[in-house]
Amino acid sequence: MNFGLLDWVVTASYLAVSVTLGIWVKKYVEDLAGYMVAGRRVKLSLGIATFVATELGTVTFVYFGELGYVAGFSGFIIGILAMVAYSTVGRSGFIIEGLRRRGVMTIPEFYEYRYSRKVRLVGGGLLFLGGVLNMGIFLKFDGIFLSEVMGFGPDALALVMVVMLLVVIAYTILGGMVSIVITDYMQFVVLAAGMLVATVATFLHVGPEQMSSAVNATLGEAGVDPIANPRFGWTFVVWILISSLAAGSLWQPGTSKALSSESPAVAKRMFFWTGLTFAGRAMIPMLWGVAALAYFGPGQPTASAMPKLMGTIVPSGFLGLLVAGLLAASMSTYSAYLLAWSSVLTRDVIACLRRTDFPEQTTVAMTRIAAGIIGVFLLVFGLWYAIPDTAFQYLYLTGTMYMSGALGCVAAGLYWRKANNVGAYAALILGAIAPAGFLLLEKSRDALPAWLHSITDVNVAGLLSFFLSALGIVVGSLATQRLSPPRVMAQESRQ
Amino acid sequence: MSGGVIVWLVLFGVSTLLFFGIAAVVAVRGLGELRDLLRRVPAAKQEVDQR
Numbered sequence: 431m432n433f434g435l436l437d438w439v440v441t442a443s444y445l446a447v448s449v450t451l452g453i454w455v456k457k458y459v460e461d462l463a464g465y466m467v468a469g470r471r472v473k474l475s476l477g478i479a480t481f482v483a484t485e486l487g488t489v490t491f492v493y494f495g496e497l498g499y500v501a502g503f504s505g506f507i508i509g510i511l512a513m514v515a516y517s518t519v520g521r522s523g524f525i526i527e528g529l530r531r532r533g534v535m536t537i538p539e540f541y542e543y544r545y546s547r548k549v550r551l552v553g554g555g556l557l558f559l560g561g562v563l564n565m566g567i568f569l570k571f572d573g574i575f576l577s578e579v580m581g582f583g584p585d586a587l588a589l590v591m592v593v594m595l596l597v598v599i600a601y602t603i604l605g606g607m608v609s610i611v612i613t614d615y616m617q618f619v620v621l622a623a624g625m626l627v628a629t630v631a632t633f634l635h636v637g638p639e640q641m642s643s644a645v646n647a648t649l650g651e652a653g654v655d656p657i658a659n660p661r662f663g664w665t666f667v668v669w670i671l672i673s674s675l676a677a678g679s680l681w682q683p684g685t686s687k688a689l690s691s692e693s694p695a696v697a698k699r700m701f702f703w704t705g706l707t708f709a710g711r712a713m714i715p716m717l718w719g720v721a722a723l724a725y726f727g728p729g730q731p732t733a734s735a736m737p738k739l740m741g742t743i744v745p746s747g748f749l750g751l752l753v754a755g756l757l758a759a760s761m762s763t764y765s766a767y768l769l770a771w772s773s774v775l776t777r778d779v780i781a782c783l784r785r786t787d788f789p790e791q792t793t794v795a796m797t798r799i800a801a802g803i804i805g806v807f808l809l810v811f812g813l814w815y816a817i818p819d820t821a822f823q824y825l826y827l828t829g830t831m832y833m834s835g836a837l838g839c840v841a842a843g844l845y846w847r848k849a850n851n852v853g854a855y856a857a858l859i860l861g862a863i864a865p866a867g868f869l870l871l872e873k874s875r876d877a878l879p880a881w882l883h884s885i886t887d888v889n890v891a892g893l894l895s896f897f898l899s900a901l902g903i904v905v906g907s908l909a910t911q912r913l914s915p916p917r918v919m920a921q922e923s924r925q
Numbered sequence: 926m927s928g929g930v931i932v933w934l935v936l937f938g939v940s941t942l943l944f945f946g947i948a949a950v951v952a953v954r955g956l957g958e959l960r961d962l963l964r965r966v967p968a969a970k971q972e973v974d975q976r
Contacts, residue, residue, distance in 0.1 A: 475954035503933040509940060615955050622948035642930045654929035710944025713937050
């Protein structure tokens, strides 16, 4: 392993500078009004940096690296699908333009605006559940990466997870939400530099010919053709394309960046240009994973093969830069996610159990407590839960639990006058059934009757979720137009 | 090396160029925007406070 004294110095210095800057910036915009004003003034380049940074944590590298290791080049299709989906959302303004024009800050807020407070409660609850389950594996995967790259090995995983959690929670409390803008920018720059060095080091140690031979020998045609790969196939391709369109427009931590932009036009351009980076965001770590297959051969623990390769081939000094960038990546991702999910819990779930909202100070205090509880949950869940299938598919499935219903509710809410409360409930609940069924039943597949076996296929469960949600909003709304007349939205624009 | 691998490697090359190209532009322009944001935020905050 190459991680030496120089790398420790680079990592510690970068983290110290990053946290200090985060706290220094906080003095400018530490109150809610200041934050809102700052948020509404984010321009294009800074918006792209913060958006990419939020969607690029250590866990992203680990799950894409794992896919490269187990599926070869065929996993590259995910990058193409994500690029097409996000750029299409940016070009067309699908959903994000409508949400930005109405000035909402969270997706469940739109449910109350278009449907009712109770729909907001149900939608907020599902968003929180899907979001926290989704985030549940972040800490474990970050721990795997760091313990392998820094040379501690798998035995130190629990310790690394505890230390990371403490650093992240401390950073979230000290730095606060506003600091994310500046630390995201720094993270984006440092991480991009680290990724460039790691990619060059990969090609210097493992050539394309060697990668091709390893994939061919280990996986055959399935390593190149995503349709021929039993992990993927057409069901997977269609699911991931729809899911990426939904994630592009409705995944709270990412969408909030567009909702904080200077104008709807900037939000669209931000999504378009960010979308163009998404193919590289997926393919670069996947190529490292393919290189790990060529370098070590099959048989390694799938999630730790790529990190182990990085710890072996990236030169000392640059390895510190890569680890610093990744640690900072995780910190800003955790901060954004912890604050997103804890505020959804307090504002869109707990507050919606009452007729009126809590006072601002109570909301802030409850959000902080919720963030701490979620942090402990991440530790316990990460240590205990064995992920079904690949981490990538787990993440998309838990995201789908919320996004399928949200896509139906928000798209119909914006573009279809007949969408009503009953349709919204049906879309949210039916959309969550298939992913929840998969997570609950997947471990007892053999005890299930044959007709339920398809639900234990992660790709079928994911695609079915979007189908059921669409069915729910259309049939539910059309069947109950008299019973529950649709609410007409005001046309005002709150830019 | 098969045709399929060559296609994926070409797509990888294009995607990587786009990623690092956009990263370079964003790094340069973003710094200016960050300075601008830090200059404008206190002024905007003062404006909000006065209301």
